[in-house]
Amino acid sequence: MSDGKRKERSGQGIDRRNFLKYAGAAGAALAISEIALPKAHAAEAKKAKVTGKTHVLACNEKTSHDGFWDNSRPPVLTIKSGETVYIETGTHLMSKMKPGSDINDWMKWYKEAIAAAEEVYIFPDDFTGAKKIKKGAGHHHLTGPIYIEEAEPGDFLQVEILDIVAGDYGFNLNPITSFMKLGLLAEEYPDGKVRWYQVDRKDMSFEFQPGIKLPIRPFPGTIGVQIPEQGMWSNVPPGKHGGNLDNKDLVAGTVLYLPVHIKGAGFETGDSHFAQGHGEINLNALEGFFKTITCRFTVRKDLKGVLDWPFASTPTHWVAMGMHTDAYKSAQMAARQAIEFLHKHYGMDKLEAYAYVSMGVDFHVTQLVDYTIGIHAMIPKGSFVGKQYAGKNGLLIPKLA
Numbered sequence: 563m564s565d566g567k568r569k570e571r572s573g574q575g576i577d578r579r580n581f582l583k584y585a586g587a588a589g590a591a592l593a594i595s596e597i598a599l600p601k602a603h604a605a606e607a608k609k610a611k612v613t614g615k616t617h618v619l620a621c622n623e624k625t626s627h628d629g630f631w632d633n634s635r636p637p638v639l640t641i642k643s644g645e646t647v648y649i650e651t652g653t654h655l656m657s658k659m660k661p662g663s664d665i666n667d668w669m670k671w672y673k674e675a676i677a678a679a680e681e682v683y684i685f686p687d688d689f690t691g692a693k694k695i696k697k698g699a700g701h702h703h704l705t706g707p708i709y710i711e712e713a714e715p716g717d718f719l720q721v722e723i724l725d726i727v728a729g730d731y732g733f734n735l736n737p738i739t740s741f742m743k744l745g746l747l748a749e750e751y752p753d754g755k756v757r758w759y760q761v762d763r764k765d766m767s768f769e770f771q772p773g774i775k776l777p778i779r780p781f782p783g784t785i786g787v788q789i790p791e792q793g794m795w796s797n798v799p800p801g802k803h804g805g806n807l808d809n810k811d812l813v814a815g816t817v818l819y820l821p822v823h824i825k826g827a828g829f830e831t832g833d834s835h836f837a838q839g840h841g842e843i844n845l846n847a848l849e850g851f852f853k854t855i856t857c858r859f860t861v862r863k864d865l866k867g868v869l870d871w872p873f874a875s876t877p878t879h880w881v882a883m884g885m886h887t888d889a890y891k892s893a894q895m896a897a898r899q900a901i902e903f904l905h906k907h908y909g910m911d912k913l914e915a916y917a918y919v920s921m922g923v924d925f926h927v928t929q930l931v932d933y934t935i936g937i938h939a940m941i942p943k944g945s946f947v948g949k950q951y952a953g954k955n956g957l958l959i960p961k962l963a
Contacts, residue, residue, distance in 0.1 A: 565872045571804050572646060572736075572749045572779040573749055575883065577778075577831070579865075580754065584738075586752045586799070586963045588750060603949075604833060604912045607772050607894075611724075612619060612646050612724060612805060612856065612858070612922045613646075614644055614645055615641075615645045615646070615931070616645065616646045616647070616648065617639060617641055617645065617646070617647045617648070618647070618707060619638065619639050619647055619648070619649045619706075619708065620650050621649075621650040621651055621652045621657070621703075621705045621851075622689065623656070624638065625638040625639075625705055625870060626651075626656070626704060626705045626832070627656075627704060628655070628656060628675045628678070628679060628699040628700070628701075628702075628704075628705070628911075629675075629699050629700025629701060629702035629703065629784075629796070629797035629833075630635055630679060630682045630699045630700065630702060630794050630795055630796055630797055631685075631786075631788055631789050631795045631796075631797060631803065631805070631830070631914055632788075632793070632794045632795070633788040633789060633790065633791075633792060633823075633824050633828060634792065635707060635828075636704060637669070637706075637707050637708060637709035637776075637826065637828070638705075638708070639706075639708045639709070640708075640711065640818075640826075641708060641709070641710055641711070641859065642710070642712065642724065643710055643711070643712040643859065643860050643861040644712070644858070644859070644860055645767050645858070645859060646724065646856060646857065646858045646859075647708060647856070647857055648854045648855075648856050648887070649705055649706075649818045649831060649852070649853075649854065649855050649856070649857065650705065650833045650852065650854060651703070651704075651705050651782075651831060651832045651833075651851050651854065651855065652703045652705070652832070652851050653670060653703065653729075653733075653849075653850055654701045654702060654704055654833070655668070655671040655675055655703065655810040655852045656675075657703060657851070658671045659671075659733060661731050661733075661758045662754050662758070663733075663756060663758075665735065665737070665738060665754040665755055666734060666758050667756075668701070668737075668755075668756055669737070669738065670795065670823070671701075672701050672742075672929040675698070676698030676699060677698075678699070679694075679699040679779075679794060679870045680696075680774055680796045681794055682696075682697050682699050682796050683696055683697055683794070683795060683796065684697050684795070684796045684797065684798065684799055684933065684945060685785075685789055685793075685795040685796070685799070685801060686762060687801055689801075689802070690799070690801050690802075690885050690886050690887065690934045691886050691887035691888060691891065692799050692801065692887060692933065692934055693741050693935070694822075697795075697796040697798060699797075700796055700797040700798050700806075701720065701798070702783070702797050702806065702832055702833040703728070703832050704705050704784060704797065704830045704831065704832035704833070705830060705831060705832055706828070706829055706831065707788060707826075707827075707828035707830050707861070708827075708828070708829040708830070708831030708863055709826035709827070709828065710826055710827050710829065710859050711826070712861040712863075713822045713825065713861045713877050714822065714851040715790070715822055715823055715824060715825065715862065716821075716822065716823055716824065716865075717781070717783070717822040717858060717861050717862060717863050717866075718819050718820065718821055718861075718862040718865040718866075718867060718869055719787060719819070719820045719821075719822050719823075719827050719829065719860075719861060719862070720817060720818075720859070720861070720862050720958065720959075721785065721815070721818045721819075721820060721829070721857050721858075721859060722762070722815065722816070722817050722857060722858040722859075722860070722958075723781075723812060723814050723815070723818070723855065723856075723857055723859065724781070724815075724856040724858055724896065724931055725761070725814050725818050725850055725855075725856040726780040726781070726782075726813070726814045726853060726854070726856070727763075727853040727854045727856070728761055728763060728778060728833070728836055728850070728853070728854045729850045729851040729852060729853055729854075730760065730761055730832070731758060731759065731760055731761055732758075732759055732761060732768070732836045732848045732849055732850030732865075733756055733757060733758050733759070733846070733848070733849060733850065734756075734757045734759075734844070734846045734847065734849070735754065735755060735756040735757065735845060735846050736751060736754055736755060736844040736845050737746075737754045738752065738753065739751075739752035739754070740752065744931060745843065745844045745845045745926050745931060746822050746843035746844070746931065747843065747844075747949050748928050751844070753764035755775065755864045759848060759869065761778060761836060761850070763918060765925045766778050766779075767850065768836070768837070777837065778835050778836040778848070778874075779810065779813050779837065780813065780814070780835065781809070781810055781812045781813045781835050781838075781849070782812060782831045782833065782834060782835070782836065782852075782855060783806060783807070783808050783832070783833030783834060783835040783847065783849065784797060784805055784806045784807070784831060784832050784833035785804055785805075785807060785812065785829070785830075785831045786800075786803045786804030786805035786806075786807070786820060786829070786831075786872075787804060787820050787821075787823060787824075787828050787829050787830075788803065788823060788824050788827070788828030788830075789801075789802075789803045789822035789823060790824055793851050793958070797935055798932055799831070799885070799932050799933040799934040800868055800872075800885050800932060800934055800936060801885060801934060802863065802871065802872070802957065803820070803821075803823065803872075804818065804872045804934050806833060806834075807841060807872070807883070807928065807936065808835070808838065808847070808928055808929035808932060808936060809874070809883070809928050809929075809936065809938060810838045810839070810840065810847075810928075811874065811876060811879075811882070811926075811938070811940070811944055812874060812959045814856075815876070815877060815957075816874060816875060816876045816956055816957075817874060817875045817958060818822070818872065818873075818874045819862070819865065819869055819873045819874065819959070820872055821869070821870065821871065821872070822861075825962075829859065831855060833849065834849060834850055834851050834852045835847045835848065835849050835896065836849065836850055840928070841926075841928065841929060841930050842890070842929050842930070842931055842933075843930055843931065844931075845931050851939050852865075854909050856913035857885050859937075860893055862959075864962040865959065865962070866959060867906070868907065868959070868962070869900060869903070870902075871895075871899055873899065873903070874938075875957055875959065876957075877957055878942065878943055878944065879940045879941055879942055879943060880900075880903060880907075880940075880941040880943065881927070881934065881939070881940060881941075882896050882897075882899035882900040882903060882938065882939040882941065883889065883895075883896060883899065883939075884896030884898075884899065884936070884937045884938065884939075885895070885928075885934040885935070885936050885937075886934055886935065887933060887934055887935065888935070888955070889927075889930075889935045889937065892934075892935050892936060892937040893925060893937045895937070896906055896925060896938055896939040897916075897919055897925075897939060899916040900915070900923055900939040900940070900941055901919060903941070904918065904919070907954060907959070908946060908951060908963075917940065919941075922941075922942060922945055923939050923940060923941050923942070924939070925937055925940075926938050926939075926940060943955040944951055
């Protein structure tokens with residue numbers, strides 16, 4: 563495909579190198595607003611209400627890395643609380659995954675990534691049941707870390723996902739079982755395969771097979787902050803740092819709250835998802851890269867005692883998350899988080915909150931393939947119609963005195 567045709571199909575008309583040159587010359591905000599956001603997303607960008615200072619974080623070998631967390635890694639961008647960053651992400655395995663790459667390519671590159679960072683372990687955590695297992699780097703590709711100057715251990719980082727501009731293509735795969743036994747039904751489907759799909763960003767869909775179309779709802783598969791303990795920790799299991807949450811509800815227009823464990827927080831994102839059910843099962847969703855994911859970062863020093871674990875908000879729901887190697891315990895964690903939030907935010911008696919959760923809250927499977935299995939509870943804000951709850955049902959958790 564010629565460069566001209568490729569640009570025409572991508573809807574951008576300018577390549578990344580020229581974009582970065584333009585951004586440096588004309589200013590990040592202007593470059594983003596006029597070039598990096600396709601016209602189809604103009605309305606969404608306007609809704610995002612990007613105010614204050616903005617930054618652009620490109621994805622390259624200096625600003626991104628393979629799938630593991632390491633709090634000794636120096637920041638690639640430093641910002642202040644309240645500022646917005648337009649972040650570019652790459653496809654898996656340091657952007658080697660491109661249309662035409664097959665399962666043998668993936669295995670070759672994944673083996674190289676594991677060999678290059680073989681001292682990567684799963685972070686041991688009694689709370690999630692995770693054990694310290696030698697894992698090697700994940701195949702995810704993460705951009706960051708971003709250092710937020712005001713962030714201190716014990717704070718919460720409020721991450722508003724303002725807008726997401728998906729890439730033009732994505733893939734799904736299940737591994738050859740003899741290489742890597744992953745997936746809900748790995749033993750039943752031992753033959754690995756990579757599947758590539760063209761994304762239609764005009765109607766936000768892709769053709770799964772002739773006559774079968776699925777919608778895309780882009781969200782960051784991995785979004786988190788650094789783990790406090792020193793070491794190289796696998797991105798595969800999510801945990802207290804957020805990380806590989808694979809939560810399909812974290813689309814543009816939602817907010818994620820992450821507990822801060824080290825000074826500056828060390829925010830990273832990647833593993834960009836385009837489409838996923840409630841519970842990816844064959845290892846992947848439809849995954850690719852984001853031209854931009856736009857996030858506003860605010861340090862919250864007033865949420866101690868209200869939250870103690872990753873938590874999210876959509877325009878219609880509060881999202882309480884559970885992650886454990888045992889799915890039953892994941893559901894228990896999500897239920898406890900929901901009850902605690904109802905008690906602390908709405909003043910509901912805990913025993914009554916237990917009953918409310920049983921009658922009014924939906925529990926969704928987040929993912930079933932990342933060692934610590936995800937379950938999340940969706941608390942409907944529309945339940946709280948009384949005057950006493952005025953001001954408590956917004957997108958953001960209100961500032962506390």
